[in-house]
Amino acid sequence: MEILAILIPASLLLGAVGLAAFFWTLKSDQYDDPEGDARRILSGEYDDKPKQDD
C-alpha cells in the first residue's frame, strides 16, 4: 500500500496539469470563436515563420 503515497500525488498532479492547461486556454481566448478556429486549421495558406508581434 506504500505505493499509494506516490500514485495518489502523481494522479492529482497530472490532473492539476490538465486543469492548468484548461485555465490557459480560457485566458488566451480560445473559446471565443470555435467555428472559425475549426475551419482555420484547414486553410491552404502556409507561412515559413511564425507571425511577428511588432
Add this chain to the structure above:
Amino acid sequence: MAMADSAEIPGAAACPACVATDPQETVARIRAASTERLMLSLPGIADADAMMAAERALRGVEGVREARVNMTMKRAAVTAAGTVTPEMLVAALTAAGVEAHELDAGTLAATQTDRTGRELLMRLGVAGFATMNVMLLSVSVWAGAEGATRDLFHWISAMIALPTVAFAGQPFYRNAWSALRRGSLNMDVPITLAIVLTIVTSLYETVQSGAHAYFDATLMLCFFLLAGRYLDHRTRAVARSAAEELAALEVARATRIRDGAEETVPQAELAVGDLIRVRPGARIPVDGVVAEGSSELDRALLTGETLPVFAGPGVAVSAGEVNLTGPLVMRATAVGRDTSLHALTDLVAIAESGRSQYSSLADKAAKLYAPGVHILSALAFAGWLAGTGDLRVALNIAAAVLIITCPCALGLAVPAVTTAASGRLFRRGLLIKDATALERLAETDIAVFDKTGTLTLGQPEAEGFAALDPAMQPLAAGIAQGSAHPLAMAITRAADAEGVAPAPVEALREVPGYGIEGRWQGQVLRLGRLGWTGGDGAEAQGTATWLRLGEDQPLAIGFCDRLRPGAREAVEGLKAQGLEVQLLSGDAEPAVRALAESLGIATWRAGMLPAEKAAHVQALAGAGAKVLMAGDGLNDTAALASAHASVSPASALEAARVASDMVLLHADLSAIPEARATARKAVRRIRENFRIATVYNVLAVPLAVAGLCSPLIAAAAMSASSITVSLNALRVR
C-alpha cells in the same frame, strides 16, 4: 501637432534614452501607439476561404496592425493606427468581394470578452476536474477498500471537494440567497441545501471513519448543474450579441450646422433649436420643422403608409422618417426622450408588464418541486430520528434523500432543449432574444401581421409600367434614370425587366419633393406628382406617379408594394398549423384589401393607429387568445410588446426589434411557421425531460428513504438521468 503632443508624454521625457533619439522617430512611435480598435460586421462570411480573403484584405490596408475574423459572431476585430477609418476598411473588403458594415463599438458591449460566460466555464472546468479525481478514489472505496485506506481516500476526497464546492457552487449560493431574501423558493434553494448538507454529513462521517461519504455525488451535482447553466448562458449570449449588433449597425450620428459650419455629432448631443442637415437617404434624427429645402419623406416605418409624403419649409417631421430626394435643413423641436420615437415607450412598458407575468415551465416545475423535496427530506429525517433515535443515521438519510432528489436532470432539462432549438432556428436566420420566447411561441393560436415592411418589403414595384403606351415607355425609363427616388428606381427596374431601352432625355434635373424634369426632342418631359406635372388626370387608385410630355395629358404609372419572399408560405404554413391569421395595417384600405385577398387572409383592418393596433391585440388576449404578432414599424411596437409572442424582421426600426422576442435575420418570412413547429417540438421535449427526471426520482427516492441508498446508487442515478435528458434534448436539432 503631433510633435507638441510628444513633449507632453511623461514616459518619453522621463526616459533619458528617448531624449537623445531623433524626433522623427518619436513621432512615429506615438502615431503607432495611438491604436484604435474597430469592429466590422461581415454577414456573408460562410467558409474558410472567405475568412482568409477578408483577413488578407484588411491586413493590406495601410496602418492596420492586426485583423482577426470571428466566424462564430461573423465579425472582424481590427487593431489599427489612428489614421485608419472604418470607411477605408469597408472599401477594402468590398473590393475583395466581402460584404461589410461598420459597427458602432460603443453600442457593442460584447467587444470586451464575455466575462460571465468565462467565469461559468472556469467553474465548470474546476468542478469537472474535481469530480474526475474524487470519482476515481470513490471507485476504490466502492470496490471494497476498508479501514485506514478508506479513511485516507475519504480525507483526500474531502480535501479536493471542499475548496471546489466553495468555488464552483457560488452561482447557486448567490441565487438561493437572493431568492430567500425575497421570501421565495427557486431551484437553487434545494440545490444549495443539498450541497451544504451532504458536505457537512460526509465530513462528519469521514471524521467518524464512517462507510458512506457523498463527496463524489456532491461534486457531480455541481458539475451537471453548471453544465446546464453554461448552456443556458451561451444560448442567451449569442442571441444578445446578435441583437446588439443590429443596434450597432445604425451608427447614430447627425450633421449639425453651427455658425455656418457643418459638424458631425452623435445624435445624443443634439439640442432643441439646433439646425440639422439631413442628406437624401438618411434617417431624420430628431423631431423638428423643415427650415430649408424640399424633399419627400418615407414614413413607412412610422405609419405603415407606402406613398412618400412631401416635405418643404414649415412642414413638421418626426424622428425615424427617411429623407428621399433632396437635402433638407431642419430645426430640432424635440430631442431624445421627447421625440415621437420615444413617445411610445411608455405604451410599450405598460404592455410588457403583462408578459413578464408569464412563468416558464422551469419556474412551474421549481414551484412544485422545491417544497416537495424539503418536506420529503425533513420527513425522512424525522422518521429515522423517531425510529432509531440516532441523529447521525437520520442526518445521513436526509442528506441521501436531498442528493438523490436534487434537480440535476431538471437543471439540464430546459437549457439543453432550448440550446438545441435556438441553434437550429439561428441557422434558419431566426434570433431568439428571450429565454421563454420558445415556450410562448408554442402556445400561440392567432397570428397578427403588419403589412408594410413585414408581409411586404416596403419597396414599390412599377406594375403600371407595362400598361403604358409602348411609345412612352422608353421616355419613362430615360427620365427615371436621373433619380434615386424609390419610385423612379422601380420604373428603371421595370424597364430592365421589359427590355425597354431608355430614350436619351437631356437636361435632367431633379426637383426635390416634386419630381424629375428633362427635355426630349425639344419638349419638356416631367415625371412626378400630379400637381406639379400639371394637366388634369383622374386621381389614380393606390400609389401612382405621373408622366407628362409637353402639353399632353399626364399618364399615370401605378405601383404596388412587393411581397416579402416567403410571405405566402408563412401565412399558409401558420394556417396549416391551425392558427387564425389577421392583417392590421396603418395603410389605406385598397392596398390592404388587395394584399389580404391575394394572401387569403380573411380578417383585416386598414388605417389603424398604433394605439388601436395594441388595443386590438389586447382585446384578442382578453378573449383568451394567445397572439403571435409580426411587425416592423414604430406603429407596431406597442402591439409587439403586448402580444404573447412577437417577431420582427431585421429591417425593422430598432424600437420594434427591442420590443419583440424574435428577430428574423433574413428577408424570408417562411421561417416563422417553422419556428413555431420547432418551438412546439422543444416544449414537448422539455415536458418529456421533466417526466424522465421524475421517473428516476420515483425509482431512487424509496431506496434513499429506506436507507438503502449507497453513494454508488446516488452517483449512478444522477449521471444516468442527466445523460438521458441531454440525449433527448438533442433530438430537437
